[in-house]
Amino acid sequence: METTYREAMRTAIREALLQDDRVFLMGEDVGAYGGCFAVSLGLFEEFGPERVRDTPLSESAFVGAGIGAALNGMRPIVEIMTVNFSLLALDQIVNNAATLLHMSGGQFNVPLVIRMTTGAGRQLGAQHSHSLEGWFAHVPGLRILTPATVEDARGMLWTALEDPDPVLIFEHGSLYNLSGELAEDAGPVDIHAAAVRREGGDVSLITYGGTLPLTLEAADRLAAEGIEAEVLDLRTLRPLDDAAILATVVKTHRAVVVDEGWRSGSLSAEISARITESAFYELDAPVARVCSAEVPIPYARDLELAALPSAERVVAAAREAVGGGG
Amino acid sequence: MTHRTPPTGSPAVPEAAGHLLRQMLRVRRLEEQCVELYSAARIRGFLHVYIGEEAVAAGVMSALGPEDAVVATYREHGHALLRGVSAGVILAEMYGHVQGCCRGRGGSMHLFDAATHFYGGNAIVAGGLPLAVGMALADRMAGRARVTACFFGEGAAAEGEFHESLNLAALWRLPVLFCCENNLYAMGTALARSQSQTDLALKAAAYELPAWSVDGMDVLAVEESARRAVDAVRAGGGPHFLELRTYRFRAHSMFDPERYRDKAEVARWTERDPILSLRRSLEATGRFSEDDWNALDREVAAEMEAAVRFAEAGAPEPLDDLQRFVYSER
Numbered sequence: 015m016e017t018t019y020r021e022a023m024r025t026a027i028r029e030a031l032l033q034d035d036r037v038f039l040m041g042e043d044v045g046a047y048g049g050c051f052a053v054s055l056g057l058f059e060e061f062g063p064e065r066v067r068d069t070p071l072s073e074s075a076f077v078g079a080g081i082g083a084a085l086n087g088m089r090p091i092v093e094i095m096t097v098n099f100s101l102l103a104l105d106q107i108v109n110n111a112a113t114l115l116h117m118s119g120g121q122f123n124v125p126l127v128i129r130m131t132t133g134a135g136r137q138l139g140a141q142h143s144h145s146l147e148g149w150f151a152h153v154p155g156l157r158i159l160t161p162a163t164v165e166d167a168r169g170m171l172w173t174a175l176e177d178p179d180p181v182l183i184f185e186h187g188s189l190y191n192l193s194g195e196l197a198e199d200a201g202p203v204d205i206h207a208a209a210v211r212r213e214g215g216d217v218s219l220i221t222y223g224g225t226l227p228l229t230l231e232a233a234d235r236l237a238a239e240g241i242e243a244e245v246l247d248l249r250t251l252r253p254l255d256d257a258a259i260l261a262t263v264v265k266t267h268r269a270v271v272v273d274e275g276w277r278s279g280s281l282s283a284e285i286s287a288r289i290t291e292s293a294f295y296e297l298d299a300p301v302a303r304v305c306s307a308e309v310p311i312p313y314a315r316d317l318e319l320a321a322l323p324s325a326e327r328v329v330a331a332a333r334e335a336v337g338g339g340g
Numbered sequence: 341m342t343h344r345t346p347p348t349g350s351p352a353v354p355e356a357a358g359h360l361l362r363q364m365l366r367v368r369r370l371e372e373q374c375v376e377l378y379s380a381a382r383i384r385g386f387l388h389v390y391i392g393e394e395a396v397a398a399g400v401m402s403a404l405g406p407e408d409a410v411v412a413t414y415r416e417h418g419h420a421l422l423r424g425v426s427a428g429v430i431l432a433e434m435y436g437h438v439q440g441c442c443r444g445r446g447g448s449m450h451l452f453d454a455a456t457h458f459y460g461g462n463a464i465v466a467g468g469l470p471l472a473v474g475m476a477l478a479d480r481m482a483g484r485a486r487v488t489a490c491f492f493g494e495g496a497a498a499e500g501e502f503h504e505s506l507n508l509a510a511l512w513r514l515p516v517l518f519c520c521e522n523n524l525y526a527m528g529t530a531l532a533r534s535q536s537q538t539d540l541a542l543k544a545a546a547y548e549l550p551a552w553s554v555d556g557m558d559v560l561a562v563e564e565s566a567r568r569a570v571d572a573v574r575a576g577g578g579p580h581f582l583e584l585r586t587y588r589f590r591a592h593s594m595f596d597p598e599r600y601r602d603k604a605e606v607a608r609w610t611e612r613d614p615i616l617s618l619r620r621s622l623e624a625t626g627r628f629s630e631d632d633w634n635a636l637d638r639e640v641a642a643e644m645e646a647a648v649r650f651a652e653a654g655a656p657e658p659l660d661d662l663q664r665f666v667y668s669e670r
Contacts, residue, residue, distance in 0.1 A: 038481070064481065070511065075504030078470020079477055085459065086409070086478035105501070109464050110471065118452035119443035120665040122459065154666045178668035 015198055019161075020190040022168035022200075023053050027091065030175055031061050034089055037175060040067040040076055041093030050095050051131060051190055077103035077128065081111050081180075084126040089175050094130040097146045097184065111180040112155030123178045127171065133186040133224040133274055134322055140310035143318075145274040147184040147223070148281035151251040157181045158251040159205055160223035164194040166249060169203030177205070186224025186274075208249055208258035214242035217332045218262040220285060221272035222248040225323050229272050232328035241336055251281060256288060263289055267298040268335040272323050277305040302331040354627055357618060360402060360559045364394035364615045365640050367418035370427050371590075373644045374417060374434065374448075378594055382652075383434040385447050388415040392589030395614035396521050397422050399562025400489060400582075403570045407457070409488040411472040413521075414449035414463040419491060424456040427643060428650030437654030444657055445665070465526070466492060466499035469518070473505050476514035476579075487573045489517045494583075495526025497540055506547040506581070513578035517569055518544065520581065521556070523588040528600035544581040556586030557612045587612075 017025075030037045039054060045068040048055035058066040069076040073094060080092035094100045100107065107128070114122045134143035151158045159174060159181060161167045167185070174181040211226065212233050221229045226247050233243040246262050248254065263269050269289055273282035286301040307321040371389040378387050390397065393415075401422040404410070412419040420430055425441055433440025434448050441453045442461075450461040459475070462468035472490035479486045496502045497520065509516045520540055524531050537543045544551040550572070554565045562584060569580040587609035591598050622628035 070504070070507060072504035072508060074501050075470045075473060075508045078467070078501070078505070079474030079508060082471040082474020082476075083478040083481075084474070085471065086475040087482060088478045090474075105464055105467055106470055109467060110462075114452075114460075115668065116665045117442060117446045117450045117461070118454075118665075119441070119445050120669070121442070121452055121454040123668045157667075178670065 015196055016193060017164055017196045018190065019164050019167045019192040020051065020053055022164045022196060023171070023185065024055065024057070026168050026171035027054060028057060028060070030091065030172060031057065031065055034175070036087065036089040037091060038065040038067060038088065039091045039093065040069055040080060042069055042071060042095050044068060044093050049093070051187065053190070054093070073099055073102035074106055078106040078110065080126050080128070081106060081114075081124055084124045085114070085122055090126055091171070091175070092126065092128045094128060096142050097130050097132040098141050098144055100130055100146070107150070107156070107180075107182075108153055112153050115179065116155065124180045125175070125178050126180045127174045127183060128180070129183045129185060131187045132184040133188060134306070134311045134318060135188040135224070137313055137315060137318060139313045143311035145224075145306065147182075147251060148273070148275040150182055151281055153252075155179065156252060157205065159183045160249060160251055161185065162189065162223050162226035162247055162249070164192065164196050165200060166203060168196060168200050170205055172202040173205045181205070184223060188224050192227065205250055206255065208255035209247045210244060210258075210262065211247045212243065212245040214244035215266055216242045217268040217270060217335050218244045218246060218266045219270050219272060219328060219332065220246045220248065220259065220262070222251060223274070225272045225274050228323065228325045229328055232325040232332065235325065235329050236332055239333075241332060243332055254285070254288070256292070259285060259288060260293055263293045264296050267296055269297070270302045270304060270328060270331045270335055272304045272328055274306050274323055276308050277303055278308060280305060299335040302335050304328050304331050354622070354625065356402070356563070357560060357622060358628070360398050360563060361615065361618050361622065362636055362640070363398040363402070363422050364559060364618070365636060366427070366643065367394040367397060367421060368615055369640050369644045370417055370421055370430070370647070373431070373648060375590070375594075377431070377434070377648070383448065385449070386414070387434075387448050387594045388592065389590050390415050390418040392609065392613070393521060393523060393556065393586045394418060395559035395562050396519070396556045396584045396586050397491075399559045400491075400517075400519055400566040402563050403566035404487065404489055407486050409457040409459060409475050409486065411459045411468040411475070411488065411490045412461060413465075413468065413491055413493060414461070415493075416451055416461055416491070417448065420451040420453065420458055420461075423453070423458045425451065425453045425458060427647035431647050431651035432654045435651045435654060436656055437651060438657040439650070439654035466496035466501040466505075468492060469496065469501050469505035472516050473509050473514060476509065476516045477512065480512070480514055485574055487515050487517055487570050489519055491519045491521060493526065494520055494522040494524070494531050494540055495529070495534070496520070497543060498526070498535055506544055506549065506579070509579040510547045510549040513576075515573045516579040517566070517573050518579060518581040520544070520583045521586055522583055523586050525588065525592070525601065527592045528596070530600065540583040541581065544583070549579045549581055550577070551581035551583065553583045553585060556584035557614045557617065559614055559618055
């Protein structure tokens with residue numbers, strides 16, 4: 015059946031609410047408004063204000079309340095409108111959710127799911143467009159998911175809810191209208207392994223989330239030039255699937271990392287470092303990176319596009335890697 | 341409806357007063373033991389002792405039931421002890437031993453204990469308030485008649501999480517007892533130097549929840565107010581707020597030279613020592629003698645000596661276990 019990323023996510027939330035009394039959705043405008051990005055549209059009417067719970071604009075309190083409810087037997091899904099707003103709840107996520115199990119010597123786990131949008135591309139300016147998932151991937155105790163397909167939008171949530179520890183799900187805002195085929199019986203998917211989205215033997219394009227579509231587009235263009243790119247969708251940023259990263263690099267001997275985060279101190283830097291640590295002698299070319307320009311994301315369309323990774327830049331980086339290694 | 345002072349009721353019975361005296365003395369002796377062990381370098385890190393404030397924890401804990409939950413701060417040794425965590429396990433934690441309540445991973449500021457529903461041990465000021473709100477939300481949604489007591493200092497009232505949490509708890513009428521331990525100083529910054537409104541019950545009442553100011557040096561007053569508040573919260577009356585006016589006799593931590601307050605002020609407050617005050621008033625009834633006090637003191641001293649022996653006999657967790665408990669073991 016044809017569906018969208020948004021609908022797949024909504025189906026997943028609805029299924030969780032139906033299947034487990036402990037699950038509830040909480041966040042800003044998730045209820046009466048139907049969700050800022052219409053992900054939860056209709057759920058308030060179906061499940062009522064207790065289980066689809068509108069909150070005040072108090073990110074720290076409602077994220078912390080999600081942690082407390084998770085400690086006390088519930089399975090909350092907390093929605094934060096965008097990753098930029100999550101900074102107002104950083105204390106709760108980093109100092110509490112990520113630490114309580116370890117600090118308590120294994121006594122208190124936090125089975126909480128936090129969903130938020132991330133990323134640019136919609137002319138929303140610097141305070142609604144950043145990609146900070148790499149920051150969260152820095153923190154031990156968290157699991158970081160970045161669904162990039164309708165299957166993962168449909169299937170990652172339930173698996174995340176079954177995880178005994180805090181899971182953060184980053185939904186790139188440009189993906190909500192992505193449409194695709196979804197099996198009628200589509201259900202939970204694993205949240206551990208990266209996925210090869212396209213096979214190829216000449217160069218590995220390693221990406222996740224919102225940059226997967228443009229990376230696949232770049233791979234198509236490269237194929238037209240006779241360069242077969244393998245596209246690896248990381249899916250989970252913490253813990254990283256080191257084996258999958260290593261396997262594709264061993265296969266192609268060339269890697270381009272595509273990450274909408276800034277380059278400095280980034281997830282792309284981490285992946286690049288891991289490749290050089292574990293597969294340096296496999297490489298026929300330096301690891302390349304396509305990241306966002308090191309500026310706050312600007313509003314104006316042309317400036318915003320110039321700041322973001324594009325299929326053209328990925329193609330150019332891949333050509334350089336292949337040609338440079340010749 | 342809000343109250344500036346708690347409603348009055350019948351006085352506590354002498355047996356209950358004897359229990360409260362014992363509990364306060366246990367906290368005092370534990371803290372004195374901690375200071376001694378810190379000076380002897382058996383305990384490291386930050387150490388914040390509760391000497392002078394014992395009436396607050398003793399009075400509130402006495403009003404809670406065994407199924408109720410407690411969220412506390414980094415000055416929480418006494419709260420853990422009175423919640424039922426043994427002094428030996430608390431000291432073992434501070435020694436960094438695997439026999440400690442958190443296997444040595446938490447230390448003085450992060451005591452946790454699942455068996456007694458003791459949820460820390462939170463060392464980010466006001467960081468525990470959202471947790472308490474969420475725990476109460478879970479109890480409400482699950483239909484449990486449980487109360488979550490959340491302790492924090494007056495310094496927390498300057499944090500956004502204080503305001504967000506009081507609003508959320510009141511908006512959703514959640515079963516939380518907010519216990520503000522007002523010892524007048526946020527580390528070294530006096531309340532009047534950091535907050536425009538120093539009447540904390542008034543500040544809390546702005547969120548439409550009953551808020552009472554209580555003499556935190558009078559354990560009977562604390563116990564009575566807490567009991568009334570706990571009963572009201574449990575009966576579905578929504579969150580309540582107690583401002584417990586108290587004073588820290590010792591320095592903020594072991595690194596504090598106390599440049600910010602004068603000795604005369606400390607002396608004035610130590611005259612109101614909650615343990616000494618209750619002992620004197622019990623002696624005045626003629627039903628509590630110096631012998632009774634000495635027997636109690638010996639009993640508590642023996643408990644603490646045994647606790648030190650337990651902690652000393654422990655051992656650190658094997659280094660191979662460092663990576664455990666970052667994620668759940670399945």
